Each structure stands twice: as structure tokens, then as C-alpha cells.
Amino acid sequence: MRIGMDRVRKANAQRVRREYEAIAFKDGEGVDDFAMRLNGLVSQLATLGDPEPANKVVEKYLRVASSRFYQLVLSIETLLDVSTLSVEDITGRLKMAENKPAEITKASDSGEKLYLTAEEWMTTPVCLREARKRRTTDLLDNALEHNLTATVAAVPRSARGRSRRSASSATASGGHRTRTPLMRALIPNVRTDQTHAK
16 A cells, blocks of 8 residues: 555656746746745645755746846846745845836836937927027028128128228227128128028
8 A cells, every 4th residue: 555655646746846847937927926836836846755955946936037037037146145045035036026117117107218219309499499509500601601702792892891990990999789781781691591591
């Protein structure tokens, strides 16, 4: 009778060992549920006379942990002495990481972002203001480069001389610059170029 019981026990131990070797996280399974399944198999193995050492159970746990815990498992394996950890330690650490994504998702939904895409950056007030400044400066530069020689040639020589004298006398006296004939000749061309550029 004893021989039959040993065979049954060994057969059961092999079945439980196969389950233990094939254990993995199920889709949507929580850390607590997985730890209970793992501990159940380990205690069954011990009851059937085929105990698994605690450090091997921890290593198995880390090997089969869900891919969402990859970074944490890597940190645990590289920074901690796995031989001193228990299944409860690993479960606690993974449980903390399991609860974190809800907080992270909540923060990202509230609009707190670290990076902006190129499109998002281009629509920010700072970028729009800078673009307007750049566009105005570029338009003025282009207008002056392309039209200055033609405009200056079109302004009579007498007006050119007066514009230099009146501009220098206005700034020397501390007053505001007045519109000289040269400025009046230049500004309409610049405004025309700006309206065409838009």
C-alpha cells in the first residue's frame, strides 16, 4: 500500500513541478494574484516532498514577471542581492510599480508635459511672437536690400542731402526723428513689400 502512495505522490509532484516551470503572468493578472498562485505551487511542491529553495523561487518570479515590469526587474537584479530577497519583497516592489501607471496617466491627461512636438511648439505664443518679429525684420531687410538702390536713385539729390541734415540735427538736439523726404520715399516701398509678402 505504501508503494502505491509514493507513486501517486511522485506523479502529483511531477504535475505540480510542470505547472511551476510553466507559470507565467496571465493577461490582466495582478501581482498579488500571481504571487498567490506561485506560493501555492511552491507549498504544494514542499508538501509532496519536492521543495524548491527560496532563492530559486525569487529568481523564477523575476524571470517570469510581466514585460511591463521589465525596468523594475532589471533594477532589482542589478542593484539588490536577489539571494536575500523573499517572494513578499518582490511582490511589494512590483505592486508599487503596478499602482504607479494610474498616477502617471492621470498626470499626463491633466496636460503636464515635458516635451512638445514641432507642431505644438510652432503654435505657442512665444514662438508665434518670435516668428512675427523675424518675419517683420526679414521683410524690412529684404525691402531695404532690394529697393534701397532703386528708391534712392528715384529721390532727388537735394532731398537726400536734406534728409541727412535733418536726421542728424534732430538726434543731436535730442528730439524725435521727423519724416524726411528720403524716409517718406523708403517707407511706402517697404509697406508695399510687406503687404505683398503676406
